[in-house]
Amino acid sequence: MLRAGARSARAPSVRPIALLSSRLSTSPVRYTESFSPNSLDTFTEEEEMLRESVKRFATEVVGPKVREMDEKENMAPEVIKGLFEQGLMGIETSADHGGAESSFTSAIIAIEELAKVDPSVSVMCDVHNTLVNTILRKYGTKEQQDKWLPQLSQDKLGSFCLSESAAGSDAFALQTRAKKDGDHWIINGSKMWITNSYEAEIFLIFANVDPSKGYKGITCFITTKDVGIKIAKKEEKLGIRASSTCSLNFDDLRIPAENIIGGEGNGYKVAIEILNEGRIGIAAQMLGLAQGAFDKAVPYTYQRTQFGQPVGTFQGMAFQIAQAAVEIESIRLLTYNAARRKEEGKSFTKEAAMAKYWASVIAQRVSGQAIEWAGGVGFTRETGIEKFWRDSKIGAIYEGTSNIQLQTIAKIIQKQHL
Numbered sequence: 001m002l003r004a005g006a007r008s009a010r011a012p013s014v015r016p017i018a019l020l021s022s023r024l025s026t027s028p029v030r031y032t033e034s035f036s037p038n039s040l041d042t043f044t045e046e047e048e049m050l051r052e053s054v055k056r057f058a059t060e061v062v063g064p065k066v067r068e069m070d071e072k073e074n075m076a077p078e079v080i081k082g083l084f085e086q087g088l089m090g091i092e093t094s095a096d097h098g099g100a101e102s103s104f105t106s107a108i109i110a111i112e113e114l115a116k117v118d119p120s121v122s123v124m125c126d127v128h129n130t131l132v133n134t135i136l137r138k139y140g141t142k143e144q145q146d147k148w149l150p151q152l153s154q155d156k157l158g159s160f161c162l163s164e165s166a167a168g169s170d171a172f173a174l175q176t177r178a179k180k181d182g183d184h185w186i187i188n189g190s191k192m193w194i195t196n197s198y199e200a201e202i203f204l205i206f207a208n209v210d211p212s213k214g215y216k217g218i219t220c221f222i223t224t225k226d227v228g229i230k231i232a233k234k235e236e237k238l239g240i241r242a243s244s245t246c247s248l249n250f251d252d253l254r255i256p257a258e259n260i261i262g263g264e265g266n267g268y269k270v271a272i273e274i275l276n277e278g279r280i281g282i283a284a285q286m287l288g289l290a291q292g293a294f295d296k297a298v299p300y301t302y303q304r305t306q307f308g309q310p311v312g313t314f315q316g317m318a319f320q321i322a323q324a325a326v327e328i329e330s331i332r333l334l335t336y337n338a339a340r341r342k343e344e345g346k347s348f349t350k351e352a353a354m355a356k357y358w359a360s361v362i363a364q365r366v367s368g369q370a371i372e373w374a375g376g377v378g379f380t381r382e383t384g385i386e387k388f389w390r391d392s393k394i395g396a397i398y399e400g401t402s403n404i405q406l407q408t409i410a411k412i413i414q415k416q417h418l
């Protein structure tokens, strides 16, 4: 079965999103045409079907590998291959470019469902879709889209290279430089903390072409790895250990001028706008993580008896479980609200920051409680509950720390009142 519009004759076994995409119209906000949601957790039939198929993939293909990938700090190649074969690496990409041509909410659903099983796999899919593909879809020329998007839908993993050792929250302090050399640019510098970079073949690199202009010199370049990108270090981490996070060195990378995305000096705009959207993806990752921890621990509390009754039915436990369910619901609504607002073309910066901030708080809280609900068993690696807690910490750090989210929310509130 071929993906709608796919250019290759490669025929993987299952292509659920491709099947769905053939039934979708081409409008980017499809659900408004025939579907008016009554609540934030009302989804189109296509979105529901997508959720089911990602859930099946996550449970059947990813699930059995989660512990080994975490222990080995390595993403299994068959999981990466599976993500592509399932059509999950070009969710919003047009069928012409080999994608599923689906909605932003569909991407959010996929990220959430993957995170219920493994937040590492979820972030691989998230960065590839909501950052890399979206930059090309939004800012790429037709030629750039024709060249890069089919590869990114088909089998080439992408990474987004903005952060550096001295440029984290203050991302635009980046020191990587690009100098013009005829019809090429020569990039020198280094990047730090780059997700997917160990396995990636396509890199979006932010470099300053004119430091005298400050952040207005920042420019986004696209390139393949074989121009000389070097992995300097693969980080050993507390959580999302199967997701690669590397430092990269660039020594005289020679990039054709046609590989600038979004225009010279516009990289800061590209990064800001894309990270605003990307934050909804991280909120979805944290939402899935919280639900995954909850779903693992709660059934255990009804099986485990102490003092002659299931431990989950003691009021002290039952109320904690109820409270956690409310908290998960709150981040579900924040996340889907931000996603729908983005799809409808409404402002969503504040809502995305709120969703990302609060989802990371709740994911940490619920996954921590889930360990306690399962007692000693929860503290062992065998159940996988403790992994959710380790994985939850990153939600408050990447794509803008919690303080940066609060700063964004505060600035918007001040703008309304000062």
Ligand SMILES: Cc1cc2nc3c(=O)[nH]c(=O)nc-3n(C[C@H](O)[C@H](O)[C@H](O)COP(=O)(O)OP(=O)(O)OC[C@H]3O[C@@H](n4cnc5c(N)ncnc54)[C@H](O)[C@@H]3O)c2cc1C
Pocket: 127, 160, 161, 162, 163, 167, 168, 169, 170, 192, 193, 194, 195, 196, 237, 245, 394, 397, 398, 399, 400, 401, 402, 403, 404, 407
């Ligand atoms: C696992 C992982 C994956 C990542 N993936 C990527 C990736 O794919 N691509 C990429 O480009 N980057 C990536 N990053 C980088 C990530 O976005 C940065 O780590 C993050 O933005 C924070 O920067 P920092 O680590 O330098 O912390 P710092 O900016 O040094 O922050 C340290 C502390 O100071 C606080 N702080 C900083 N400034 C302020 C302020 N103005 N007001 C209040 N408090 C402040 C922060 O909230 C934080 O608590 C990744 C990071 C990690 C850990």
